[in-house]
Amino acid sequence: MSEVIVVTSGKGGVGKTTTTANIGAGLAMLGHKVVLVDADTGLRNLDVVLGLENRIVYDLTNVINEECRLRQAIIKDKRFEGLHLLPTAQTKDKSAVTPESMQKLCTELKEMFDYVIIDCPAGIEQGFMSAVAAAGKAIVVTTPEVAAVRDADRVIGLLESKVGIKDPKLIVNRLRTKMVRSGNMMSVDDIVDILAIDLLGVIPEDEKIVISTNRGETVVDNEHSLSGKAFKNIVWRILGEPVPLLDLQDEGGFLSRLRKFIGLSN
Amino acid sequence: MAIPQAYDRKNDLETILVQRTLRSGQSVSYDGNVVILGDVNPGAQVTATGDVIVMGVMRGIVHAGAGGNDSAVVIAFRLRPTQLRIANHISRPPDDDNVDPEQAEIARVRDGVITIEAFPPGGER
Numbered sequence: 001m002s003e004v005i006v007v008t009s010g011k012g013g014v015g016k017t018t019t020t021a022n023i024g025a026g027l028a029m030l031g032h033k034v035v036l037v038d039a040d041t042g043l044r045n046l047d048v049v050l051g052l053e054n055r056i057v058y059d060l061t062n063v064i065n066e067e068c069r070l071r072q073a074i075i076k077d078k079r080f081e082g083l084h085l086l087p088t089a090q091t092k093d094k095s096a097v098t099p100e101s102m103q104k105l106c107t108e109l110k111e112m113f114d115y116v117i118i119d120c121p122a123g124i125e126q127g128f129m130s131a132v133a134a135a136g137k138a139i140v141v142t143t144p145e146v147a148a149v150r151d152a153d154r155v156i157g158l159l160e161s162k163v164g165i166k167d168p169k170l171i172v173n174r175l176r177t178k179m180v181r182s183g184n185m186m187s188v189d190d191i192v193d194i195l196a197i198d199l200l201g202v203i204p205e206d207e208k209i210v211i212s213t214n215r216g217e218t219v220v221d222n223e224h225s226l227s228g229k230a231f232k233n234i235v236w237r238i239l240g241e242p243v244p245l246l247d248l249q250d251e252g253g254f255l256s257r258l259r260k261f262i263g264l265s266n
Numbered sequence: 267m268a269i270p271q272a273y274d275r276k277n278d279l280e281t282i283l284v285q286r287t288l289r290s291g292q293s294v295s296y297d298g299n300v301v302i303l304g305d306v307n308p309g310a311q312v313t314a315t316g317d318v319i320v321m322g323v324m325r326g327i328v329h330a331g332a333g334g335n336d337s338a339v340v341i342a343f344r345l346r347p348t349q350l351r352i353a354n355h356i357s358r359p360p361d362d363d364n365v366d367p368e369q370a371e372i373a374r375v376r377d378g379v380i381t382i383e384a385f386p387p388g389g390e391r
């Protein structure tokens with residue numbers, strides 16, 4: 001049974017595109033047929049992160065406007081067998097894609113792939129509404145910052161009430177264990193306390209992500225990176241394996257259980 | 267458990283039950299009392315002309331006695347609001363407030379100021 005999963009966050013720049021690329025690559029590494037759909041029309045960058053920019057001829061707006069066939073717009077990844085990208089347009093805006101056109105598109109993609117993973121734009125407006133419209137599941141990405149968690153909460157509320165996605169899963173990205181331990185960063189417990197949804201995984205802050213992204217590569221296939229291992233575990237959990245959380249103690253010491261009061265005063 | 271004295275007040279208003287957590291951007295507004303079986307997260311808001319009772323963590327903005335009822339109260343399992351209003355009194359936790367009350371609390375107007383006390387009374391540890 002194919003699944004359509006949207007990766008969303010509310011706040012921009014928290015790691016949706018990075019997450020989409022790595023989960024997609026991870027699923028493909030395990031033999032699944034995957035297509036990543038870039039729903040961030042106008043600011044596309046999933047193609048750049050995968051190093052596929054120079055192969056784009058048609059994009060999803062061309063498919064929606066029936067200017068090409070779906071198969072013509074889908075690009076095969078150069079590194080992972082089974083991984084595919086449906087890019088979007090750089091030169092159009094979010095009004096080029098409606099929730100209805102996204103639903104129609106995903107119905108077709110489900111016939112062709114095991115996993116359809118949608119990279120959602122930041123915000124909660126039209127682009128968000130179109131990106132989530134066809135999804136049966138959602139992954140909400142946040143960073144350990146008050147504003148990002150607030151936006152994640154807003155998005156979870158919208159997914160539950162407006163979209164009908166009942167149990168979105170949480171990824172906490174860019175965690176710095178050392179800062180959590182010194183009381184200068186929200187802990188995963190603090191975040192889960194507020195958002196009250198299942199934790200799918202925690203990705204540490206890792207410069208290997210920046211390096212690989214700039215090379216148009218993923219980290220999930222890098223055995224020597226902690227973030228890569230964290231993404232691999234997330235992939236296993238998506239497949240239903242109960243993998244325990246990684247101990248992100250690369251910075252030495254134990255994983256902090258310290259609870260911190262986050263400033264709620266105005 | 268007997269109804270604590272603190273809540274032994276006549277209040278003929280209607281009451282609604284909200285059986286979910288209010289997330290950022292969501293709000294409930296009701297002419298009467300509101301009981302929430304869940305949390306009220308930062309960025310969410312509850313407004314009632316009567317009392318507000320939160321069977322979870324109150325982290326958002328709460329306004330009880332909206333319309334001018336000074337005798338309205340706010341009770342929460344954990345009371346950590348962004349801002350708390352009763353009738354036309356407005357209060358917020360102090361900026362250096364980092365106490366984490368490990369008990370239910372009640373907010374009400376006494377002598378013209380909003381006060382926070384343990385609930386039920388005498389439940390302090």
Ligand SMILES: Nc1ncnc2c1ncn2[C@@H]1O[C@H](COP(=O)(O)OP(=O)(O)OP(=O)(O)O)[C@@H](O)[C@H]1O
Nearest residue numbers: 012013014015016017018122174204205206210213
């Ligand atoms: N765990 C991490 N450690 C270090 N850098 C990271 C990590 N996750 C993401 N980044 C970096 O943060 C930046 C933003 O990530 P990304 O583009 O995935 O975010 P996004 O949510 O898709 O942003 P947008 O809302 O603009 O689409 C990128 O430069 C990426 O390399």
Ligand SMILES: [Mg+2]
Nearest residue numbers: 016017040045
């Ligand atoms: Mg992005």
